[in-house]
Amino acid sequence: MKILYFAWLRERLNRSEDEFDVPNSVSNVDELIDWIGENDEAAKMAFENKKLIRAAVDEKIVEHDYSIAGAKTIAFFPPMTGG
């Protein structure tokens, strides 16, 4: 599963993407955030305030309870500030 990071998430993690084999027990976006943080102190801190984390699963913006089963690409980013 490909994970993308944008804006200050990317900066704090010091990388723009990861490639992970995510176990089936990790079923939704919220659980994926926790799973990424488990073995990665920088990620744990960057993701600390979950209210500030937006997610997209296969190029669709979703809530944190959205299922990641079968997903290819999951992106994490702060609230958007375009326009």
Place this chain on the structure above:
Amino acid sequence: MKILYFAWLRERLNRSEDEFDVPNSVSNVDELIDWIGENDEAAKMAFENKKLIRAAVDEKIVEHDYSIAGAKTIAFFPPMTGG
């Protein structure tokens, strides 16, 4: 007192302005409309539906009960359709 006419009012009266000595007894816009129509059949017909007549006294849009005392220029026109 100078009277100006615009759009279809001008067309129906076949002139764009009049110069009248309006008697003091004619005190507001509504009375002026009636006074103009008294001796002018074309004006009487053109002004027949007073709801469709807008007026400006000295370049200020006003209601029909607005006083014309001391006015120099009074304009009559249909509802505006600019923009």
Place this chain on the structure above:
Amino acid sequence: MQSEVFNPGDETNRFIEQADGAGAAVTFTGLVRSSADNPTKRMTLEHYPALAQSQLENMASEATKRFKLLKVTIIHRFGMMHPNEPIVQVMALSPHRQAAFDGANFIMDWLKTDAPFWKYEETPDGAKWVEAKAIDDKAKDKWKA
């Protein structure tokens, strides 16, 4: 106010150049409409020059004050014009987008009912004075304080 046709984009660019400190510009352009269903050959706009000038100035300054705009420009043509030519352009510049939208929208709503211009349309079926629409009177109501 002018009888000559104007270039909408050039006017927008000239307006935006004054944007120091602004974040948002809204441009409304009104065009001579002509469709297959309602073809227009040409349109003539009659106006009452002195009153039109003062009404447009009043609208611009009222909108500037009300929406705290940095700048407002109104261009309004009179005389004869052809399909797809611009008739009117209203531009509003503001630090914030909603004020720019509201300022231009407010001016257009007032302009439709309170600026002394009258449209005379020539179509293949004949010529007529355009009638005022009740919806235009209502549009103004949304800005009542």
Place this chain on the structure above:
Amino acid sequence: MQSEVFNPGDETNRFIEQADGAGAAVTFTGLVRSSADNPTKRMTLEHYPALAQSQLENMASEATKRFKLLKVTIIHRFGMMHPNEPIVQVMALSPHRQAAFDGANFIMDWLKTDAPFWKYEETPDGAKWVEAKAIDDKAKDKWKA
């Protein structure tokens, strides 16, 4: 979407040329803001290309359907830009003025919160990621059916 600077007026003219049958065009232009109080040296817009593309397309087609627009064009830059340069331009073409205003306003309100772009501002006091504003979330609410 493009990184190159664009010319707001040229884009408006190109857009209006497609106006056959339309009576109203509204153009919103968002500019890199820099004032004496809040000077900006430059701004960089990071984006998520695939998602940004599909979100902008969704917004354009949703606005077209909802406000019965004749045409919508959205231009959004990414990468580095300087004060007073345009960032975004949204254009809506319609037979009626209110639909054109509402269409462009609707797109801008959604774009602020739902298009994956992130602003990074460099000022004389340092650089920072621009924070999302609660007011932008609220602006979207006015379009709830």
